Amino acid sequence: MTGSFYRGLLVLKMIPHEPAGISTSQIRDRLASEHEIAVDTRTVQRDLASIEMVFPLGRSDGASAQVFWPRNCQVELMPSHDDYSALTWNLLDEYLSPLLPASMAEQARPLFDTARRYLEEGDRQAVRQWRTRVRAIPRSFELHPPDIDPAVQRAVYEALYHGDQLRVSYCSRGSADCRDLDLHPQALVVRESVFYLLARVDGYDDIRHFALHRMARADINGRDAEFDADFDLDAYIRSGAFAYPEGDRVDLVLRFAAYVGQHLLETKLCEDQSSTELDDGRLEIRARVRDTQQLRWWLLGFGAAVEVVAPNSLREFIREQARGMLARHDGHHE
Incomplete structure (x- = not known):
């Protein structure tokens, strides 16, 4: 050479x-x-x-x-694709590109495009069929994702990536007025279809959640962000921060209609969960879990197919909700 x-x-x-x-x-x-x-x-x-x-x-x-290299340039200088690499890049494009900083997503676009063209061209029926026959879908009722201003998303991603402070105009849920806040970005979490920036407000020490779709404006303010070196995102999530805690861990006892509770024998509430088939055919599940709003919403979704036996505080919550629902739905709607 x-x-x-x-x-x-x-x-x-x-x-x-x-x-x-x-x-x-x-x-x-x-x-x-x-x-x-x-x-x-x-x-x-x-x-x-x-x-x-x-x-x-x-x-x-x-x-x-x-x-x-100009945008939309179709020159391919990377090693030639095979079925495996093209399918991998194509799946990365669909599922992970929304998580990339905008500058990185733009630079990765040619790689995504070459993978797409590879799958579209030539005699590659088998790999194209795989692409059309595999999907990841949410378990819960799916809502349409909220609209996020592209300029806001770009500023948030770049600030988090480069360690910059953000000045945002944030509109809290239920509030008609927006507040200007200086934020120290710590992490980004995507929960179902909602993107949350985890950040400290300048002058405060606690981590707060800021939904990107509630930001009317976001600009990098030219100052370095203060990052908490002890902050562990995985530990933070495991602590139940996104399940919205209502209390401490509780000894949960549930009794399900037989068929309804069967899935909990396969997908358990916790590692040491136990189950017992009762004489009346119902399935009793015992597990030690954190009492959270997410747990309560999940239990309410079963309606009359579940009985909360313990703890008593959670049983009383379900009773109050059931009484409220009955009162709301009693009689004819005018």
């Missing part, structure tokens, strides 16, 4: 996708620092001119002009 050919391949690998870019001096410096290839700026310019005879590079204007 000749020196100029090898150097040209290295230069090709350095060129990013729009909106990012790289200058000739940056390429020269990276050749020297990363590959111990010492060349002058004029040599790099000649390399780029040779590349542009074959590939459609873009150039920015100005004194420090940069080169880049």
Whole structure:
């Protein structure tokens, strides 16, 4: 492999996708620092001119002009796809691209597009059939996702990625007025169809949840965010923060109509759950769980097919809800 050919391949690998870019001096410096290839700026310019005879590079204007691969560029420089890699990239595009920072999603777009074209072209019926025959669907009643301002989402993702503070105009649920807040982003959580930024409000220590669709505006305010080094997102989620705790852990005793409770023998409430078939045919489930709003909503969804035996506080909550529902639905609707 000749020196100029090898150097040209290295230069090709350095060129990013729009909106990012790289200058000739940056390429020269990276050749020297990363590959111990010492060349002058004029040599790099000649390399780029040779590349542009074959590939459609873009150039920015100005004194420090940069080169880049333009948006929607269909040049494929990565190794050729096979069925496995194309299907993997295609699934990543569908399920994970909403979680990428906007700048990364834009740079990954050519990779997603090459995978899509691979699946669409040629005699690849088997892999195309797999793509149309496999779906992941929610277990609960599905709601349409709320609208998120793309500018808000971009600002939130970039602030979290780069460690910047955010100034947001936030409208709490049920409130007609928005408040301006300076936030220190800590993490992002997607719960069903809602995106939540976990952040500290400037001047406070507690972690709060901010739904992205309730942000009327979000801007990076130019200051570094303060990140809690001890914050563990997985531990935070396991603590029940997104289940909305109502109390401590409780010894839960439930009695289900036989068929309704069978799924809990396969998908348990906890590792040490126990079950007993009662003389009347019902299934009794015992488990130690956290008392949360999510647990209460789940139990209410079974209606008369479940009896809450213990704890008494949870049983009384269900009784109150049932009385309220009966009063609401008693008689004819006018």
